[in-house]
Amino acid sequence: xxxxxxxxxxxxxxxxxxxxxxxxxxxxxxxxxxxxxxxxxxxxxxxxxxxxxxxxxxxxxxxxxxxxxxxxxxxxxxxxxxxxxxxxxxxxxxxxxxxxxxxxxxxxxxxxxxxxxxxxxxxxxxxxxxxxxxxxxxxxxxxxxxxxxxxxxxxxxxxxxxxxxxxxxxxxxxxxxxxxxxxxxxxxxxxxxxxxxxxxxxxxxxxxxxxxxx
Amino acid sequence: xxxxxxxxxxxxxxxxxxxxxxxxxxxxxxxxxxxxxxxxxxxxxxxxxxxxxxxxxxxxxxxxxxxxxxxxxxxxxxxxxxxxxxxxxxxxxxxxxxxxxxxxxxxxxxxxxxxxxxxxxxxxxxxxxxxxxxxxxxxxxxxxxxxxxxxxxxxxxxxxxxxxxxxxxxxxxxxxxxxxxxxxxxxxxxxxxxxxxxxxxxxxxxxxxxxxxx
DNA sequence: GTCTATAGGCAGATAGAC
DNA sequence: GTCTATCTGCCTATAGAC
Numbered sequence: 307x308x309x310x311x312x313x314x315x316x317x318x319x320x321x322x323x324x325x326x327x328x329x330x331x332x333x334x335x336x337x338x339x340x341x342x343x344x345x346x347x348x349x350x351x352x353x354x355x356x357x358x359x360x361x362x363x364x365x366x367x368x369x370x371x372x373x374x375x376x377x378x379x380x381x382x383x384x385x386x387x388x389x390x391x392x393x394x395x396x397x398x399x400x401x402x403x404x405x406x407x408x409x410x411x412x413x414x415x416x417x418x419x420x421x422x423x424x425x426x427x428x429x430x431x432x433x434x435x436x437x438x439x440x441x442x443x444x445x446x447x448x449x450x451x452x453x454x455x456x457x458x459x460x461x462x463x464x465x466x467x468x469x470x471x472x473x474x475x476x477x478x479x480x481x482x483x484x485x486x487x488x489x490x491x492x493x494x495x496x497x498x499x500x501x502x503x504x505x506x507x508x509x510x511x512x513x514x515x516x517x518x519x520x
Numbered sequence: 521x522x523x524x525x526x527x528x529x530x531x532x533x534x535x536x537x538x539x540x541x542x543x544x545x546x547x548x549x550x551x552x553x554x555x556x557x558x559x560x561x562x563x564x565x566x567x568x569x570x571x572x573x574x575x576x577x578x579x580x581x582x583x584x585x586x587x588x589x590x591x592x593x594x595x596x597x598x599x600x601x602x603x604x605x606x607x608x609x610x611x612x613x614x615x616x617x618x619x620x621x622x623x624x625x626x627x628x629x630x631x632x633x634x635x636x637x638x639x640x641x642x643x644x645x646x647x648x649x650x651x652x653x654x655x656x657x658x659x660x661x662x663x664x665x666x667x668x669x670x671x672x673x674x675x676x677x678x679x680x681x682x683x684x685x686x687x688x689x690x691x692x693x694x695x696x697x698x699x700x701x702x703x704x705x706x707x708x709x710x711x712x713x714x715x716x717x718x719x720x721x722x723x724x725x726x727x728x729x730x731x732x733x734x
Numbered sequence: 735g736t737c738t739a740t741a742g743g744c745a746g747a748t749a750g751a752c
Numbered sequence: 753g754t755c756t757a758t759c760t761g762c763c764t765a766t767a768g769a770c
Contacts, residue, residue: 315735315736329632330630330632330633331545331547331629331630331633333545333547333548334547334630334633336763336764337764337765338763338764346736346737347736347738348764348765349735349737349739349766349767350736352765353735353736356765357764357765358763358764407629411629411685411688412629414688414692415545415621415625415626415629416544416548418543418544419544419545419548425692429692432689455705456701456705460702461705463686463689463698463701464682464686464701464705464706466685466689467682467685467686467688467690467702468681468685468686468706469685470688470689471680471681471683471685472677472678472681472682472685474684475625475628475646475680475684476681477631478628478639478642478646484677487674488677488678488682491669491670491674491677491678492678492682494669494670495669495709495710529753550744551745551746551747552745552746560753560754560755561754562747563747563748563753563754566747566748567753567754570747571747572746572747
């Protein structure tokens with residue numbers, strides 16, 4: 307029935323559109339780009355997502371859900387708070403390795419031109435990420451694996467901003483080491499004792515798999 | 521002779537285009553937008569800047585020059601290295617107060633879609649900023665006003681990435697305090713003794729003037 | 735669900751008058 | 753230097769057949 311049995315059309319549309327937005331931005335991709343890549347027509351796209359705003363909102367919703375799932379996966383590892391932060395940084399690193407920007411980081415840059423329905427969703431992504439970070443940092447201050455100079459909330463904002471910015475700047479250079487250095491340098495400032503590097507030695511297959519969802 | 525005696529047309533074009541790129545992005549502004557605001561025609565714009573790529577390159581060149589000028593102005597204040605970092609953070613804060621993104625931070629997000637002639641210029645902006653920061657941090661490690669966990673170069677990259685990211689995230693919230701908290705929290709991690717807040721008390725008129733050039 | 739065909743608009747850019 | 757007029761192309765979106 308479906309052209310390809312493994313994945314339905316709506317999902318394949320989201321996959322392609324997500325990559326295009328993360329690489330080019332919401333304002334720099336078109337229905338024609340997605341249609342050409344999937345070898346369907348623009349009209350078929352409009353059947354699944356009536357407007358570009360609808361497609362954009364679906365992208366943010368799915369991305370946020372996948373990201374939260376990844377964060378909950380990190381929680382289940384039962385590592386120290388600092389180890390959780392290292393896993394969190396790996397999520398961003400895996401985005402850069404695929405030559406992408408964080409979807410919501412990209413949309414934050416384009417915020418003023420976004421359809422209004424997308425704006426609150428982008429902020430919600432940051433809010434939920436920040437909530438998770440604040441909880442981890444709070445936990446780390448208690449168990450002694452993290453030493454925060456400010457409040458847990460402010461430190462969470464610092465960490466998130468720093469990784470978003472490291473992604474933003476490192477990507478044009480195509481330099482993963484540049485991101486790694488910033489991330490590990492940041493986490494070192496939050497560590498009573500210096501943490502191990504966040505990328506070497508190589509990660510397990512499970513960790514990689516979890517990281518690639520975003 | 522000129523429509524307005526105080527500023528020539530090319531400069532007014534750059535002023536408007538710069539703001540539009542910082543607010544909306546390079547891909548989300550048009551010659552029509554600039555022309556309408558200046559009440560001239562698109563054809564007149566093409567006389568001054570033959571192509572959008574030319575206009576974009578001119579924007580980056582001017583912005584970089586102004587930014588370097590501001591950094592050199594900071595050098596002339598003869599404050600401590602930490603005070604120089606605080607002034608540096610104020611430059612970014614003043615961008616946010618005008619509801620803008622750093623021009624080159626915005627272009628970094630759009631990097632993959634930029635005319636090739638603009639790309640190297642964007643990286644050059646980051647390189648030169650990073651060089652300045654590395655020198656200041658080196659100086660601070662010597663005079664004892666800065667305690668860096670990693671190398672001066674890596675710390676410079678951390679600081680720049682962090683402020684770019686704080687700008688990226690805080691702007692959609694329209695929340696200057698969110699940026700301030702991240703910036704002062706960052707600088708606190710680099711301080712042997714806690715620094716004063718980077719925004720309060722109010723700055724001198726001279727400092728504000730220097731900050732608004734970017 | 736996917737197609738063809740097309741509407742209506744805006745993009746960047748150019749020619750040539752003044 | 754600035755204008756009018758226009759070109760070509762791409763954009764989002766819709767109508768209606770299959």
